[in-house]
Amino acid sequence: MQLHDIWFAVIAVLWTGYFFLEGFDFGVGVLTRLLARDRRERRVLINTIGPVWDGNEVWLLTAAGATFAAFPDWYATLFSGFYLPLLVILVCLIVRGVAFEYRVKRTEKSWQDRWEAALFVTSLLPAFLWGVAFGNIVHGVPIGADKDYAGGLADLLGPYALLGGLVTLTLFTFHGAVFTALKTTGGIRPRARRLATVLGLGSSVLTAVFLTWTQLHSGDGRSLVAAAAAVLALLAAVAANAAGREGWAFGLSGVTIAGTVAALFLALFPDVMPSTLDPRWSLTAEGAASSPYTLKIMTWCAAVATPVVMLYQGWTYWVFRKRIGTQHIAENH
Template identity: 60%
Template sequence: MELTTVWFALIAVLWAGYFLLEGFDFGVGVLLPVLGRDNRERRLLINTIGPVWDGNEVWLIVAGGATFAAFPEWYATLFSGFFLPLLLILVALIIRGVAFEYRGKRDDDRWRRRWDWCIVAGSAVPAVLWGVAFGNIVRGVPLDASHEYVGGFFNLLNPYALLGGLTTLTLFTLHGAVFLALKTDGEMRSRAGRLAAALSWPALVVAAAFLLWTSVAYFDPSGLIIFAAAALSLIGAAVAARFRREGWAFIGTGLTLVLAVAGLFVTLFPNVMPALDPANSLTVDNASSTPYTLTVMTWVAVAFTPIVLAYQGWTYWVFRKRLTVERIPS
């Protein structure tokens, strides 16, 4: 297997890991005013992701760095053409991170409410825009012969991409509700479980619409098989949520997100950024770095990836216990 294909697959793995882990962070943020009825309950919800949310974002940083090093032309075209959406995502992530730190700096309800809404917006905006971005990548974007993006911002807001954004928002919100049911106990666990069961069916409808559109317009037999597996995982998650089996429901929503990313990347291959004119598309061959660069990157990844995975796994193990509102000081 060529190193260009290997790195394409590794970048897909990084995005799958990011959606799996950051997905429930976004869901918890979106649900903060829905499940958190007072300050103690909202602090409980934030504490469920407090030890891990910043570590989960490392997957995004590594995915961006790997794209820059392995496929510099893809990186350049993506970040220039999608500059405004990616800037909005970056600003939203910064605001969310600041809000986590600043909401408790003053003992004032209005101060906390303002930062709580920053957490909601900082979670919802990326949840939507990541779906819009990947929807456009699968659909194809206007590129010229030099692989430069020649469209505008509103070209990205097409119906297919917007449906992709709605799909990621609903899936992340469901993933977050299931995570909260798994991570909390007492009344909050029951409330999150009921909400997860209620959210599972709208998520199924939206995801099925996006899957159908993708299968009809961008048919790929290999991708279709993976998307079908993702649909089955989501159905399984809905059933598990209905019977309050939080562990199985979380496995189901997690598998759905991982398989959805895998299906999108399989549908793309060998393109990394399809153009509306196929002759101008960026592929794993014309967008890649030199073989020497890819070889050095491979050895670095082999050496350091197990260390990073072990550390992050240890973090989740240390903070594995359920949380209750009674443990939150008044």
């Protein structure tokens, strides 16, 4: 296996980590309007992810940085062609971070309501747009002989890409509902389980259709195994959630995300961005990669830094592992 193949796999792992971790806090952000009945319950939901949301975003920065360093042609074509949707995601992430910090800076109800509404919107949009982006990456976009994106915004809004957006939105929201049931006490907990069952069943259908479409378009035996594992894990997560096994449900929903990402990257390989204009103009892992020396230096740096980051983040989750409920929220805070 060549270094560029290894770094293709590393980037897939980084995106898996990002979607696993940021997926549930996007889901919790969406649930602040779907599940919470009043402001105290919204604050409970926000507090479940308050200590960890910014650490989860480190995975996105690492994935983007690794793509830039390991596959500069892929990075250039991707970020130039997908400029508008990626800009929307970036603005949402900025506003979302500000909403976490600013909503408690003033006591007026209108002030806090506006920031909580912003938190909902900036959780929902990225959860949808990431699926649209990856749907386009896997299905292919117009790329010319010069490796530049040759399409427009409408080319990014095909049915497969929009279905991908619905899959990530429903899957992340299900992931967030299971996490909420795992992290809360009181009346929120059973309601989160009931809503998770509905979301899980709907997401199962969408995910199965999306992965079947992916398999028929560009899949192979390896991607079929990953896709089947993702769908089976999602059904098992729904069953575990219905049985009140919240830890199992959360772990299995994470397996679903990992299987889905693996199926997409396996269906994509050896390309990194297929061209719908001419297969010869597709960007491949080998053709878009940096020099072997660059990849070698990156490998040594990653081998040293990655365990430290993962240990620190794991410690953070351990410290904030206890459940919370409305009884922990001061009524007139």
